Amino acid sequence: MKWLRAWMLRLSGVFSKRRREREFAAELESHLEMHIDDNLRAGMPLAEARRQAILSLGGVEQTKQSYRERGTMPSIEGILQDLRFAGRQLIKNPGFCCTTIFVMALGMGACVAVFAFVDATLIKPLPYWQPNRLVNVTERVAMIPRANLSYPDYLDWKSRNHVLSSLAVWGQQGYLLSTPSGVQEVTGGRVSDGFFATLGVAPLMGRDFYKGEDLPSAPHTVILSYAGWQKWFGGRPQVIGQEVTLSGDAYTIVGVLPQSFQFARAGNPPFWTTLHAKGQCDLRRGCHDLIGVGRLRDGVSVQNADAEMKAIAAQLEQQYPDSNRGQGAIVEPLREVLIGEIRPMVLVLLAGAGLLLLIGCVNGSSLLLVRSESRRREIAVRGALGASQARLVRQFVTEGLVLVVAGAAVGLVCAHVLLRVLLGFISKEMLPYTPYSGGLSIDPRALVFAGALSLFCLTIFSLAPALRFRNSTDLREGLAQDTRTATGRVWRRFASNLVVVELTLAVVLLAAAGLLGKSLYRLLHVDIGFLPDHMATMQVTLPSNYATDTEKVALTRQIVTRVTSLPGVKSAGLTTRIPVSFNGDTTWIRFVGRPYHGEHNEVNERQVSSDFLKTLHARLLRGRYFTDAEDASKPRVVIINETLARKYFPDEDPIGKVIGDNDLSSKSLEQIIGVVADVREGLLDDDIWPAIYEPFNQGPDDSFTLLARTGQSEESLLPAMVDAIHQVDRGIAVSDEQTMQQRIDNSLSAYMHRTAAWLIGGFALLALVLGAVGLYGVISYSVSQRTREIGVRMALGAQRRELYQLVMTEAGRLTAIGIVAGLIGAVVAGLLMRAVLFGVPAWDVSTLLTVAAVLAASALLASYLPARRAVSVNPVEALRAE
Amino acid sequence: MGDKTDVWQGTLALMVLKTLQTMGPLHGYGIARRIEQTSGNLLSLNYGTLYPALLKLEQEGSIASAWGVSDNHRKAKFYRLTRAGRKQLEKEARDWEQAAAIVARFLAEQQA
Numbered sequence: 001m002k003w004l005r006a007w008m009l010r011l012s013g014v015f016s017k018r019r020r021e022r023e024f025a026a027e028l029e030s031h032l033e034m035h036i037d038d039n040l041r042a043g044m045p046l047a048e049a050r051r052q053a054i055l056s057l058g059g060v061e062q063t064k065q066s067y068r069e070r071g072t073m074p075s076i077e078g079i080l081q082d083l084r085f086a087g088r089q090l091i092k093n094p095g096f097c098c099t100t101i102f103v104m105a106l107g108m109g110a111c112v113a114v115f116a117f118v119d120a121t122l123i124k125p126l127p128y129w130q131p132n133r134l135v136n137v138t139e140r141v142a143m144i145p146r147a148n149l150s151y152p153d154y155l156d157w158k159s160r161n162h163v164l165s166s167l168a169v170w171g172q173q174g175y176l177l178s179t180p181s182g183v184q185e186v187t188g189g190r191v192s193d194g195f196f197a198t199l200g201v202a203p204l205m206g207r208d209f210y211k212g213e214d215l216p217s218a219p220h221t222v223i224l225s226y227a228g229w230q231k232w233f234g235g236r237p238q239v240i241g242q243e244v245t246l247s248g249d250a251y252t253i254v255g256v257l258p259q260s261f262q263f264a265r266a267g268n269p270p271f272w273t274t275l276h277a278k279g280q281c282d283l284r285r286g287c288h289d290l291i292g293v294g295r296l297r298d299g300v301s302v303q304n305a306d307a308e309m310k311a312i313a314a315q316l317e318q319q320y321p322d323s324n325r326g327q328g329a330i331v332e333p334l335r336e337v338l339i340g341e342i343r344p345m346v347l348v349l350l351a352g353a354g355l356l357l358l359i360g361c362v363n364g365s366s367l368l369l370v371r372s373e374s375r376r377r378e379i380a381v382r383g384a385l386g387a388s389q390a391r392l393v394r395q396f397v398t399e400g401l402v403l404v405v406a407g408a409a410v411g412l413v414c415a416h417v418l419l420r421v422l423l424g425f426i427s428k429e430m431l432p433y434t435p436y437s438g439g440l441s442i443d444p445r446a447l448v449f450a451g452a453l454s455l456f457c458l459t460i461f462s463l464a465p466a467l468r469f470r471n472s473t474d475l476r477e478g479l480a481q482d483t484r485t486a487t488g489r490v491w492r493r494f495a496s497n498l499v500v501v502e503l504t505l506a507v508v509l510l511a512a513a514g515l516l517g518k519s520l521y522r523l524l525h526v527d528i529g530f531l532p533d534h535m536a537t538m539q540v541t542l543p544s545n546y547a548t549d550t551e552k553v554a555l556t557r558q559i560v561t562r563v564t565s566l567p568g569v570k571s572a573g574l575t576t577r578i579p580v581s582f583n584g585d586t587t588w589i590r591f592v593g594r595p596y597h598g599e600h601n602e603v604n605e606r607q608v609s610s611d612f613l614k615t616l617h618a619r620l621l622r623g624r625y626f627t628d629a630e631d632a633s634k635p636r637v638v639i640i641n642e643t644l645a646r647k648y649f650p651d652e653d654p655i656g657k658v659i660g661d662n663d664l665s666s667k668s669l670e671q672i673i674g675v676v677a678d679v680r681e682g683l684l685d686d687d688i689w690p691a692i693y694e695p696f697n698q699g700p701d702d703s704f705t706l707l708a709r710t711g712q713s714e715e716s717l718l719p720a721m722v723d724a725i726h727q728v729d730r731g732i733a734v735s736d737e738q739t740m741q742q743r744i745d746n747s748l749s750a751y752m753h754r755t756a757a758w759l760i761g762g763f764a765l766l767a768l769v770l771g772a773v774g775l776y777g778v779i780s781y782s783v784s785q786r787t788r789e790i791g792v793r794m795a796l797g798a799q800r801r802e803l804y805q806l807v808m809t810e811a812g813r814l815t816a817i818g819i820v821a822g823l824i825g826a827v828v829a830g831l832l833m834r835a836v837l838f839g840v841p842a843w844d845v846s847t848l849l850t851v852a853a854v855l856a857a858s859a860l861l862a863s864y865l866p867a868r869r870a871v872s873v874n875p876v877e878a879l880r881a882e
Numbered sequence: 883m884g885d886k887t888d889v890w891q892g893t894l895a896l897m898v899l900k901t902l903q904t905m906g907p908l909h910g911y912g913i914a915r916r917i918e919q920t921s922g923n924l925l926s927l928n929y930g931t932l933y934p935a936l937l938k939l940e941q942e943g944s945i946a947s948a949w950g951v952s953d954n955h956r957k958a959k960f961y962r963l964t965r966a967g968r969k970q971l972e973k974e975a976r977d978w979e980q981a982a983a984i985v986a987r988f989l990a991e992q993q994a
Binding site for chain 2: 002003005006009010023024026027028030031033034035037038056057058059062063066067069070071
């Protein structure tokens, strides 16, 4: 305790130095006076009395110094001194100081922001109990590696498996909800009774679904999400037991989920109901619209579970060949399913940010080097006056520390801004599906990361100058008069290496940005098979009082007619699934008059109005479009896409052929009347699947997407369309009003590619600037060192051209090495990020050449400026220089 | 002045504390003189080393200081023993006696 007290006092003594010094001076004064008094009394003359007093003290200043050292902490004293000195040095060089901090802050900001992203998506555990034991369980078919699960299959899987302690299923469904602003369609979750129990999530209020509550016989109940509870019930606790009406049915609210709960795959719906299996789809084994989530039993691995589920699926294939042929199973970690798709993109961003930071550090450290070079004499003098190596290095570390701390502080601000930008890339529609929608901020974890980065930067910052002044012979040289050329050469080699590193990294980043940009371009310009401009689209859901097909057909005819008659509208149509959304909603087809062995010919199935394909401006290749009159009273007809025609009718004319379901049941038979050029149903980077387009009037649905082509602004058409629909019936729900172009631009694949392209592009631009600045720095320094040499050459009659050559050759050599190394790195990087490229090979020659040209041009400019200065040197002055 | 022994490491603090116990509050010069006198002028005390030692003891809380007026009417800083200092003195004196006894016994054995 004693030493602690003393230590604290000494620490505080650092700040009360002046007062203590004064007091001790007074004490010493009185000491001397008393001693002199005594000496005088002993008979000494005054001068001798005084001398003896000081002698026995051992020197006044020495005493003061040892007292001073005991009074404070010499080490802390030194550090404070270093800090003050570093601060003065940096303030004296604001340009250098700002550049370094700026460079650091950019790299740091990018890294921290991307880290927050990575942390939220890849690192943080899912908000469930023991999330590592959760698995995604679905069926698998040849065309769809991760397909959906049918309700009867789910029941069999659940009862037959021994690897899962529980298995639950979830799906999504649109429900009509009456709100003060009219009827709305809201997507809700639809789950089996054990869904929340499987995830290990308990409701915040009320209760979970009980066993058997998902059966058709059970009463309708609903559990609200926290957000839904806040939005619709203002967070009132009395909601438990209240009723809500969803699509005309009364549901009792039985629970509210905690705020931390999220299930992004289902789009974090505002409420969850139970399955209540019924209707066309749920009871059919061949209709897949659910996804399973299970919890592994203790000791069971994902591989075991996968093997057992595959075995069960094989049994079901035997048992129900009609519906289950080719229906395999797949069990994967839930986490993998959630983040598998975005992981490569996020890692590319992280790598890009890391490279930028590295360039920033290299740049900063070469700036520090330049400065240390100009301070060589100062350092030599300090060394000669007895400053230890450690003390000199500490000075550099301290300066690095000041820069890093300032850079990190500014960097955190940059990170905050960048995160906003990153979030800005996400469309409103997509936000609920992102796993990080809830928490994406600079949290303590990101701060710790920033701290670690700062340490890394500090190491790099202090390493270079510390290495530079490692040996003491250097110090002596620093004091000597004319060793400029020798040390200059050493330094130039070191700094040149740094610049080559910078240029190399810049090339890698530029090439990555080029590849990503080209991918984005290719993606956005992929052939979608129709004209996406000037189209307004919206999701329409009919109320339940239009029960029969006839009523639905009549109502949709009215809607389409009314929308078509709106001013500016050229044509309007509807489809059960809008293009460029996803491959799925498939059916199995079979061809009349061909041998059949029970195979599943899986094709996209869309019910569309007669004008839909015309409205899209799809290209009809053969045959005809159907007419509005072709409804249930007419023979069934179908239009196929080109891929289907090529795959199943390679050598014959499909027009007139008849297809049907697997049993060729009479009501399923339909005649092919047309072939349309492929319309992209899936996402921009998805494959084209075979597709059939059937008349909506021969198989109407409650829910569809309405679209209209206009000659005017499609955005302003959207509200007019909503009004027109509501004039038909106020009970019709309209949602998701967007232009077709917005849908394409905001689609998941476009979003991912755009984010990556913009960010890496931004990083690359900064890298280019930093690389050029670095090169400029080295060449300028080199020129300043060779001023006299240049003067001599001029005096001896060297031509301007030769002098340009002299300087530019040096720059050219560095640039060439940088470009070559960078191009090799770029190809490697391109191969590593193949997963996120679209339609561009890693060794895309035009991209690489462009990058090389851009870098070469920037380097030329960066070295031309100092070269011109060299040439414009006045030889007389140059010869007099130093 | 003849042969004088340097002050052994660590014993200065003990001497200061003992001096303050015997003499009551005293200034630095007084303490130095008193230590010299007690040693029968056999000890060579560098007065300058006394002050950092006093500061250390004060930081550790064994002594406290206050300005006052000396016998011959000079302004001087007076040090006094604190309660913690009294305890420390007891402990250090005991330790020292023990150490001295051990060394003494060694020497006695050698002679025997």
